[in-house]
Amino acid sequence: MNSPEDWSAFNKVKTERADPLYQSAKTVHNKRIDGPFRRFKWLVMLVTLGIYYGTPWIRWDRGPYAPDQAVLIDLANRRFYMFNIEIWPHEFYFVAGLLIMAGIGLFLVTSAVGRAWCGYACPQTVWTDLFQHVDRFVDGDRNARVRMENAPWTLGKLSRRVFKLMIYLFIGFWTGGAWIMYFADAPTLTVDFWTGQAAAVAYITVAILTLTTVILGGFMREQVCIYMCPWPRIQTAMMDEKSLLVTYKDWRGEPRGSVKKAQKSPADFGDCIDCMQCVQVCPTGIDIREGPQIGCITCALCIDACDKVMADIGRPRGLIDYATLEDCEAEAAGEPARPAWKTLLRPRTLAYTLIWGAIGLGLLFALGVRSHADISVAADRNPPFMLMSDGSVRNSYTIKLRNMEGRPRQMEVALNGLPGGRMWTETISSENAAPRQDFSVPADQTLSTRIYIMAPAGTEAQNFTLDLTTLDAQRETDSSETKFSAPGDN
Amino acid sequence: MANEGSDTNTPATKRIDEPTGTEFVGHEWDGIEELDTPMPRWWLWTFYLTIVWGVIYMVLYPAWPLIEKGTEGVLGWTSRGQLAAEMDLADQARASVREQLARTPIEQITEDPDLLQKAVAGGSAAFKVNCVQCHGSGAAGSQTLGYPNLNDDDWLWGGDIGAIEYTLVHGIRQQGDDNTRFSAMPAYEGIFDDAQTDAMVAHVLSLSGKAQPNAVGADLYDVNCASCHAADGTGDRSIGAPNLADAIWLYGETPAQLRRQILAPRIGMMPKWEGRLDPVTIKMLAAYVHSLGGGEDFVEVSADYADALTVEADEQP
Numbered sequence: 001m002n003s004p005e006d007w008s009a010f011n012k013v014k015t016e017r018a019d020p021l022y023q024s025a026k027t028v029h030n031k032r033i034d035g036p037f038r039r040f041k042w043l044v045m046l047v048t049l050g051i052y053y054g055t056p057w058i059r060w061d062r063g064p065y066a067p068d069q070a071v072l073i074d075l076a077n078r079r080f081y082m083f084n085i086e087i088w089p090h091e092f093y094f095v096a097g098l099l100i101m102a103g104i105g106l107f108l109v110t111s112a113v114g115r116a117w118c119g120y121a122c123p124q125t126v127w128t129d130l131f132q133h134v135d136r137f138v139d140g141d142r143n144a145r146v147r148m149e150n151a152p153w154t155l156g157k158l159s160r161r162v163f164k165l166m167i168y169l170f171i172g173f174w175t176g177g178a179w180i181m182y183f184a185d186a187p188t189l190t191v192d193f194w195t196g197q198a199a200a201v202a203y204i205t206v207a208i209l210t211l212t213t214v215i216l217g218g219f220m221r222e223q224v225c226i227y228m229c230p231w232p233r234i235q236t237a238m239m240d241e242k243s244l245l246v247t248y249k250d251w252r253g254e255p256r257g258s259v260k261k262a263q264k265s266p267a268d269f270g271d272c273i274d275c276m277q278c279v280q281v282c283p284t285g286i287d288i289r290e291g292p293q294i295g296c297i298t299c300a301l302c303i304d305a306c307d308k309v310m311a312d313i314g315r316p317r318g319l320i321d322y323a324t325l326e327d328c329e330a331e332a333a334g335e336p337a338r339p340a341w342k343t344l345l346r347p348r349t350l351a352y353t354l355i356w357g358a359i360g361l362g363l364l365f366a367l368g369v370r371s372h373a374d375i376s377v378a379a380d381r382n383p384p385f386m387l388m389s390d391g392s393v394r395n396s397y398t399i400k401l402r403n404m405e406g407r408p409r410q411m412e413v414a415l416n417g418l419p420g421g422r423m424w425t426e427t428i429s430s431e432n433a434a435p436r437q438d439f440s441v442p443a444d445q446t447l448s449t450r451i452y453i454m455a456p457a458g459t460e461a462q463n464f465t466l467d468l469t470t471l472d473a474q475r476e477t478d479s480s481e482t483k484f485s486a487p488g489d490n
Numbered sequence: 491m492a493n494e495g496s497d498t499n500t501p502a503t504k505r506i507d508e509p510t511g512t513e514f515v516g517h518e519w520d521g522i523e524e525l526d527t528p529m530p531r532w533w534l535w536t537f538y539l540t541i542v543w544g545v546i547y548m549v550l551y552p553a554w555p556l557i558e559k560g561t562e563g564v565l566g567w568t569s570r571g572q573l574a575a576e577m578d579l580a581d582q583a584r585a586s587v588r589e590q591l592a593r594t595p596i597e598q599i600t601e602d603p604d605l606l607q608k609a610v611a612g613g614s615a616a617f618k619v620n621c622v623q624c625h626g627s628g629a630a631g632s633q634t635l636g637y638p639n640l641n642d643d644d645w646l647w648g649g650d651i652g653a654i655e656y657t658l659v660h661g662i663r664q665q666g667d668d669n670t671r672f673s674a675m676p677a678y679e680g681i682f683d684d685a686q687t688d689a690m691v692a693h694v695l696s697l698s699g700k701a702q703p704n705a706v707g708a709d710l711y712d713v714n715c716a717s718c719h720a721a722d723g724t725g726d727r728s729i730g731a732p733n734l735a736d737a738i739w740l741y742g743e744t745p746a747q748l749r750r751q752i753l754a755p756r757i758g759m760m761p762k763w764e765g766r767l768d769p770v771t772i773k774m775l776a777a778y779v780h781s782l783g784g785g786e787d788f789v790e791v792s793a794d795y796a797d798a799l800t801v802e803a804d805e806q807p
Contacts, residue, residue, distance in 0.1 A: 023528040220532075227530055290509055382628030386783065389644040389736035396641075396783060426781060427603070452783055457737070 025223055027149060028285035030132060031142040031277070035304025044120045045129060053174070056181035060084070065443030066406045073183050079444070085367065088404060097363045101356055108352035110235050112344050114244040118231065119299035124224050127217035130171065132283060138164045142280055168218040169210060176209030222284035225297055232294045241325040242346060246298045248278075248289040248320050251332040259313060271315050278302035278320055288320055372404040373411060374478040375468040384485035391457030393486045399466065400448045403441040410471040411439050417464035418484055420456040425449055438471065453484065461486045591770045596655045597788040599777055606777060613778025616771050620763070629782055636741050636758050643784040644738040646730045647671050650788045655776035661762030662730070670762060673729040675755040678714070682752070686710055691748045697723035697735040700743070
């Protein structure tokens, strides 16, 4: 390897590249198409954008002590509201569980129907689709847009480009504007936002999301899917011969040739007439006939395009179709196609469904049985105990009483297992010291207070519990064990 | 070994991948080969942008370490400066509370729960800076070193919030302060013989039920000790004479420790904080110490208290 000849060979390879080091992205000018998959895509876009823009405006009555917004991530007060579910920070495992379900849900969808997430529901796909429709609205369909791109910079082109950018910014602004509504009361924030009263972070967030939406949806588009997103790479590893793909059936289509040639000698040509419709409608600008590839998000617009052409030239539909590699092999060999349910109901999809469902049921169960009142105790360690002038021993503790109901509650805390023990607080005078004390805990809050517990002279170090009972119809209970320290213990 | 397992490093064998039309990079591991796909141009621009960002950042902010100190950056930003600005902001936010505390007489602070809570919080912070060196971070003091425990209900000089503030302001046995709290326990070394001392120790312990009473000790106590510590041993707060009849011992409760305290007493001192801490901080400290669990209700100090103090101080040699 160290001989000069070897190095020269190495250098030669480096200088004689066939490809350039870098290449500019070519703008994809995808053609308008109509068909079942396109209409399904419209529907998904309507639903997903509707959910995104509409959710913060749904009201949900939770009484006078909690916000009435159905979905609210209240960072300032550390509460997460989702319809009748309220999540506190210590219950963040619910959110973690939801994220795990989302992840396994993606696995499930991928193993059952391939990259359906990428093709229909991914925000990058939905917004890219939206921006491509804006392009079509401003500049016309594919041919007009290609002409426009190659045209010299006239006043007309400039004004159209500025107009288009304005629409991009408008969409980006509404995207960012809808985002912040999830973090504060939407109607109030809207008024505050337009009157300049909202927090700086609201304006900064909207500005950043406006920019990222315009950059990612307006300009980067399929580059995000091909170069930035890790998901296509992960999916590649999850694909097998039973995964549903958008596939060009080359045994039926090849060799391709024009309609005229094919009419002259039908035996020499396949069904593909090389009309390039599948390439022109593709939102990521790939040629599906080259086989499965990372740029294919399986949006199936090429299926719509090809089916239309096949109908026009009187051939059966499905030259490009959703199919598994196994199906393709079977079909190429002339065997009958397997029924679709066999593709969907495989051990793998069933396993994912089971795991997904088990986590979901587990979360629901945990949500159903969770307590809405609890107590936690932390003994003061410095000093651990205090000898009083009459020889009795005092310990102090910090207790936290958590009230997860949307109304103030009275709670009783009782000493259990500390003979002669009495407790008081900074607000309950030591003259009223007693083995049990009542606390009023504000709605949806944790009351943190220091308590003193005194035991008679001669009490030895021991464990005891503080028992919590809510003084209402529910009578929820909780208890927390802690230690009473005394002289001679250290 | 060169080109083991692969022979694609030379131009002669340079190959193009058929489906993509892209060149192979030229290495291969167990049949897996890498394509030399061109990078997207925007990626290159992003890289240039990060460089531009880095240069701008280096100009604006401290960046390059030099021999004496680093480059300062044209914005003049420093982490210390940022801290100072944040501390200023915090001080401004506290200004109204401090003003309110300055206006409120010390005995009335306990009547306003909200103000009291803020004063206790401020006092807690000030305590950790100024007081923990002797009284300990939990304010439990030290029997070995003779620093009083501030959590209990046993007060040498009074446990209401006003008395605590007075102690803080003037200190205890602080030289140079005429109003400081002052008293002294005489040393009985050479005055009592061994047997008398033992009898004294036994009598003092008997006051809190820790030993049998004895007549010799009782007589000696009545003559020598009762004037300050009172006949029943409950002490006298106006002169800081400790209560000998309770369970709490400043310097220890073993006969040896008591013997030492009678023959050659240790006498503690606390510095005055007037002039070192501002009045509001002292008020907050008083509120904090009062809140530790042994605080007593405010008692109006009689007019002759200060006089009595002066007399005591004057009597000292």
